[in-house]
Amino acid sequence: MEESIELQAKIERIIYKPTMCNNLKIVELNELSSALAPGGMRSFILKIGEQSLLSVSKWVGPKRSRTYPYASIYNILCTTYKKVAIIPVIKDEGADGELDYLQWDTVSLLSLLGVYVIPTYYVDAEKSSKRENKITNQKFDESCVKEEIEKILSYQSEPLHWNLEKMNKIYDIAIKALESYGMLSKRLGVELHSKEEVLERIKKLYAKIEKFKELSRKAARAAQDRETKTTQSKEMLDNNTTKAKLTIENLVGGLYHFTCDEVKIEGNKIYLIEAKNSNSGFPSLSDIKDGLVKMALYTNISELYYNCKNYTPVPTLKLTYAKSPKPILIEKLKTEARINRFQLELVENNRGD
Incomplete structure (x- = not known):
């Protein structure tokens, strides 16, 4: 090697024809709560009013390698509707569990595939019956998700532009997530990961976003460099x-x-x-x-x-x-x-x- x-x-x-997609269930907007609930569907068609339809991929965590969220992305590639991925910015399972956070590579891939990312956070959970400092069955902030869905319906630019706008606000969303986890920690009596650790990771994510924008502005120069530079x-x-x-x-x-x-x-x-x-x-x-x-x-x-x-x-x-x-x-x-x-x-x- x-x-x-x-x-x-x-x-x-991107031109690709998936042939192995699941048959997606149509969910009315007033049924969104059950679809977002722990154990609910990972991908579905969301119907809003009489004509508006969105293909939705719901992630149960931000880390790609643990829960195979790309499988749900694959399932929505079959549709012709606007495609949306609902992803928690942070998932803290408690001091005895995992701590995962959204990474820029994930947003990059979804942008290329034409998927609008809704970065969100959890507002409710249950204490694990197996471990003292672990939480389970975490639930999204449904009102926040609905608000973002309404915005996407009328959004006219490409997913990349939307995703960059959302990532520019990633720090604010992370703060809301941390505040929510703080309240859950007190209410459930569960110790979570340190706030400082989470904030440090979010800062790194934001730095990658800034680097992406800087590289994008210099794309023409980068292409020119590729033609002229010599490497071993x-x-x-x-x-x-x-x-x-x-x-x-x-x-x-x-x-x-x-x-x-x-x-x-x-x-x-x-x-x-x-x-x-x-x-x-x-x-x-x-x-x-x-x-x-x-x-x-x-x-x-x-x-x-x-x-x-x-x-x-x-x-x-x-x-x-x-x-x-x-x-x-x-x-x-x-x-x-x-x-x-x-x-x-x-x-x-x-x-x-």
Whole structure:
């Protein structure tokens, strides 16, 4: 395995046809409370009045790796309505639990996919019956969510502009979240994580937003630099893979930073590999959909550069498994790969490790 390399790419538009979406239930606005409740639907169609419809992805936490929220994003990609993701800025499960917070990479990806982000916070919870200083069944501020939904219905600009506006207010939202958690801590008698720790993380998030805007303003210069700068060439053998930092530029000059699980260079092609693994069975459907969201990005790359040389991208979803799934799942995956022009790589792990 080689050390990480850096790639630059351009995306002009997102065109992707999902084929494995769940059938989404239509929820009336007066039913939103039950949909937002803990254990409620992760993705649904929200009907507002007689004509307004929104595709909604509800996240149960801001961290991508713990609850597979991209699976719910995948499910709303099938619709033609405005797409919305409701995400808590902070999720504090108590001193005996996890502390997760929203990251800029998440907002970047959703912006590229045309999803409006509603950053929000929790106002209610229950004390865990298993751990002394842990809370569970956290509930959103429903009035705040409804207010933001109404704004999105009449918002005329692209999701990127909306998301930047929301992220500019991230500190204020974080303060509201901390105040709410402070009241919950007193009411439930549960110790939470330190306020100072949370604020420090939010400051880092805000710094990344400012860096994004600065890079966007300098996008033309960055493109020029890419053509002229020289870097040390790296020799890569066929079938040798490495991780890669991938910077994607869109039409309005926004620069988005991601990490590829694996890349492989063969001739004038670079394989951009999103890998999902299972040591005991087959990757779960949620895990697979998480990978398909990355395929929606990679299949729309129009230009890809490494060391100032233009390469042809080969988007690849790699699934490593210990036990074969039902043939119908494989056929569905093959169909999605064929329609959207990415490679599907199935690797059996006979060792179970």
